[in-house]
Amino acid sequence: MFSNKTTYDSSTKIWSGPQKKPGPLDKYSSLGQAIFENLTNNPENICQISDTDGISLKNHEILTLSVRIAQRLEIEEGSIIGIMAASSTYQSCVLIAAWFRGIVFHPISNSFDKKTTQHVFGITRPKIVFCDADNYETLMAACNEINLHPKVYTIKGRVEGVGCLNDLMEATGKEGDFRPKQCNQDDIAVIMGSSGTTGLPKGVCISNIALLKMFTPLPNGTVMFACCNVDWITGLIFLLFSSLFCVTRICTEEQFSPEMLRQLIEKYKINAVMMSGSCMSRFIKSGEADLCDCSSLRLFAVGGGNVSHPMYVKMQECIKSGIVLNTYGGTEFGGVTVSANIDKPKSVGQLGAEVKVRIVNDNSNNVGIDEIGEILVSNNTHWNGYYGNPKETTNMIDSEGWFHTGDIGYFDKEGDLYLVDRKKEIMKYRGFHYSAQEIENCILTLDGIAEVCVFGTRVDEFEDLATAAVIRRNGCQITEKDIRDHVAKELSQPMWLHGGVYFVDNIPKTPSGKYQRSKIRDNCLQNKEIQ
Structure with a gap:
């Protein structure tokens, strides 16, 4: 499953990942259509469980509620839906409804303050925004500053005079007539925020095909948990896993803590977890990893930066029946590498399918094995750029289709990639x-x-x-x-x-x-x- 092999062309000094193997999603060009068919064909699969309120939703329930929302949404084609809400039970139905209608949505963190909310929604100017009652005042204060007047619905809680998601989930009597919109593969499916580590986030456009190409199926019945909300690409991918395959996603409104992670793993016998390196470090340093019954874990994936050797080894000791994966990628260009090689803990591994990489020096010349430079990535997928920001789009991807990641690294002679740091850092x-x-x-x-x-x-x-x-x-x-x-x-x-x-x-x-x-x-x- 993770046996990618990187090849190196010494004449061009370009590294390449393997060819993509045929997969079950290859026949689709529309994310909404793929989700609709999976939910329809596997109605009894438990799609998600909310730890906050204990509610489990099967595929047929998610399908029905999402169709009702899609049928009731009054929004023009080409408009954008914003989401600023916790990872609660029915949040996923809003996202799936948007995909069914072919409407672009823009999820942002429910922890954003007024200034950041004002900035990110000032970019996309959504016509409808779903928020929680707790975020309503921040949202409206931000919108007033930029003369934005969206139709607002609350997902969790009610605000007097404001629409509520529960009203959109009432029966329409026409659920059986609904069919998802057929989108083109390069149409934008979602606008995600860039990481925000070096400034205010930009709006990253991600197409239907870019999302569909991200998935390698996991075994039926896999129980999954991501330590982030859907405003982060990992949280979004895990929601899609549960919508596209017969797996179960655990969600919670609680902020990450080492204690919370241990309790969820033990309570739901979680098989696959994804988190940042800093969260894994907290899990280990707190002592919760030692206390945790990790016998159910088969996959513990880490992204968002280098993982120190002691942390890597310690986590692998805790999950004796599974593997720790070190991953590298970006919201703009998707997954680049994956490593399950504990003998090379400082490496982020071999290239993924259809990925090509150049390492360039300060003169923009390709360099070879063991030479350090900026990592440039090509993924054989059309990118729609940063929303409303052609200047930053040009800075990120050049005319030949190479993403300038801003990361510094090198390859060893066996084709393993090593990250040194961010170029700006x-x-x-x-x-x-x-x-x-x-x-x-x-x-x-x-x-x-x-x-x-x-x-x-x-x-x-x-x-x-x-x-x-x-x-x-x-x-x-x-x-x-x-x-x-x-x-x-x-x-x-x-x-x-x-x-x-x-x-x-x-x-x-x-x-x-x-x-x-x-x-x-x-x-x-x-x-x-x-x-």
């Missing part, structure tokens, strides 16, 4: 370039460290001082000197913590769990000035 000290993640992995080997984020304190345009924001575990008395001495012992002098160590109570992250380094840096340095 590579830091420099006295002419030496260094990676924040390498320092973070070093600090995480210390006992008593719960989380750490390394950022650069800019001295001038040529120099960044490595600086660490650290969360200590309860009762830990580790000092700044302890941490600085450890890094000085293990790493070369340019990576020493010349900018110091800040002990903090929390580290700002994107909704998917990635560190927001610029915000962390600003918070730490601002507190220093106040003190």
Whole structure:
């Protein structure tokens, strides 16, 4: 299942993944049609279970409710639906209804503040927005600032004078007459937010065919859980898995915590989990991974950054009957690599099907094996760009169809890809370039460290001082000197913590769990000035 083999053309210096094998979704060009047929043909499969309210929904129930919503939605073709809601029981029905109608939807995090909501919905200007009652005031304050007046429905809770999803799920009497719209494969299916690690999110357009090509079927009856909502691509993919195949998705409105993850794995005998590297680190560092009965787990997939060797090994020890996968990809260009090779824990693995990669230097020339440069990706799929942003689209993908990922890495002689860091996050000290993640992995080997984020304190345009924001575990008395001495012992002098160590109570992250380094840096340095 994960035996991809990368090939290398020494004349062009291009690496290529294997040819795509035929799959059950190849016959479809429309996501809505594929979902409709699976839900119709497998009516008794349990599609999802909400841990929050305990409600289980079978395929035929999801189908009926989604059809009713699709029939009642009053929206013009070409308009966009926005979603700003927790991962509650009936949220999935809204998304599926939009796909049935061929309507583009734009999910955003229900944790966004007014400024960010204003920015992202200012890009797509949705005609209808589904939110929870708890988010209504933030949504409307943001919309008023940009003169946006969408029709609003609440999914969870009610607001006086505002429509409610329950009203759209009432019987129409015509459910049996409904058929999904036939879309073209390159039509936009969803607009997702870019990661937001280096600034405000952009609207990433993802087509029907780009989503359909992402899936490798899992065994029938697989129970799945993703540690994120549908505004993040992993959460969306797991929702689609349960809609396109005979598997069951667990959803919850609760924010991620190590305790919550352990309880869900044990309660539902979960087989497949996907999360960010920082969430996995928290799961292990908290001690919950050691306490957890992981006997049901067959797949523990990690994305969103390098995984330190100790974390990788420790997680693999916990799930003796399964595998830990290290994955690499992006919202814009999809999955790139996957690795299940514990002997190469620093690698993100071999290329996926139909993926090609170039490594280029600062002069945009291809470089070869063991040479470091920016990772450029081609995936043989049309991309619709950033919504309403042709300038940033051109910056991301060039005229030959190569995505400029902004990630720095290299291939070894066996075709395994290694990530060094983000191009924008590579830091420099006295002419030496260094990676924040390498320092973070070093600090995480210390006992008593719960989380750490390394950022650069800019001295001038040529120099960044490595600086660490650290969360200590309860009762830990580790000092700044302890941490600085450890890094000085293990790493070369340019990576020493010349900018110091800040002990903090929390580290700002994107909704998917990635560190927001610029915000962390600003918070730490601002507190220093106040003190």
